[in-house]
Structure formats: structure tokens, C-alpha cells
Amino acid sequence: MPVSDSVSRPDTDAASERLPINELFASLQGEGKLSGVSSTFVRTSGCNLRCWFCDSYHTSWEPTHAWMSVDEILAEVRDLDPDHVVVTGGEPLIHDEVSALLDRLADDYHTTVETNGTLETDAPVDLASISPKLASSTPTAENAPEGSEPGVWTEQHESRRIDLESLASLADHAEEVQLKFVVTGRDDLPEIESLVDDVRGVTAREIRDTDVLLMPEGQTREELARTRTEVADLAAEFGYRYTPRLHVDLWNDAPET
DSSP, X not given: OOOOSOOOOOSSGGGGGEEEEEEEEEEEOOSSTTTTOEEEEEEEOOOSOOOTTOSOGGGTTSOOOEEEEHHHHXXXXXXXXXXXXXXXXXXXXXXXXXXXXXXXXXXTSEEEXXXXXXXXXXXOOSEEEEOOOOGXXXXXXXXXXXXXXXXXXXXXXXXXXXXXXXXXHHHHHSSEEEEEEEEOSGGGHHHHHHHHHHHHHHOSSOOOGGGEEEEEOOSSHHHHHHHHHHHHHHHHHHTOEEOOOHHHHHHTTOSOO
């Protein structure tokens, strides 16, 4: 699935039925409870946050995409084999059209929505894979990706990154939930513990320790080699679940993996 940053959204009524698609491909789910499961990935472009370590740079800091209708997306999904579909980004829930896509997928596919937890949806979701962004994700002039300009994003990201009402809504709505934290080191754990307690206080769903996943930060095999053991040890120490980044282990930082 090629991506393009030169395709403009048409100024017609049909535009409301289209989504900016960065990638559409079949691979193995690399993260979370369904690691290793064959899945089709529908990656939308655009995000309301700017994590400095974003592993989908071309959906956030420098968004690229082609505009596709829901019908076109469904046709490509049907042409691929997996019966699991992961709708991801960027942040897919910034697009109203994602609800229509999830509605259309619901009868024939298991759906996972990868979200930062700051927005809600009424569409059917089998697994809400919620990745709340910790303070360590906030971009600064020192850690922002090379060539990017964090500018106002430092303040906007920090003010937007946690929305307990949306987190509770997503947890209560989906058939199953996982809270997946990108961990940069031990200093992240007090915030994770506090946030898990906060979520448990506002959701009607039982959030088990096994629903809390710690994932090492790292976009390449080399970066993961420096972080995975510490994060695995932290998961064991705190009683949470460790999740690999299987796609990075297998294919490094190659696109469409």
C-alpha cells in the first residue's frame, strides 16, 4: 500500500466518507495480548499527540497518506487473509469515518483499535488496546525527532495526553481491554501505578494486573536490546504483563510490518 503526502482531500460531500490511510497490509500482530496473531493493519494518518518516540513518524510528525473510501478499505481488507483487523495510527479515533469502518468490519472480523485513550467511540470494538501516554513521552527540544519542530506540541501534548473520562469510556465499551504502556525505564512505574489506580476508580470494568502491559520503548532491534530486559524485569517485579515488540525483533524498523 503506497503512501502519499500529495493527495488532497476532495472538496465534495464524498470527502466525509474517506479516511487518510498511511498503510494497509497483512502481517503478525507484534504487541499486546494478541502478539503473533495474523492480522490486517489499517493505519490512518494524523494524531492529536506528538510522542517524541513515535514509531509511526509518518502518521504524526510528518503525516503522509492516500485518501480511501470505507468501501475501498473494506475491499482491500477482504483481499487479505487474516480475520483479525487492527485499526491503528496515528490516532484513528480523531476521524469520524473510523466509526463507519468499524461498524462495517464488526460482523466478519475481530477488531482491535490501537488508541492513545484520549477519545471515545460508540462503534463496536473487540479489543481496545489503549496506550496512555506517560510524562516521559512529552516532546522537548532535546528529544524530538531529528528535523521536527516540537514548538507548541510540548505544551499541547502534555495537556492532552491523559483523559480519564475517555479512558473509562473505552474500557467500559469494548469487549476486552488492555492498557499498554511504553516504558522508558523504572522512573515510569510510579506514574503507571497511579494511572492504573485512577482508571480502576472510574471504570465499571475490572482491570486486572494481566490487563496492564509493559512494553519497552524502541523502534529498532538495537534500541530494544537496551530496554527489553529492564522492562521485562519491571513487569515481573510489579506483577504486570510484559509485551514484546515482535515486529521489531523480526523485521527491525521496516515499513508494513
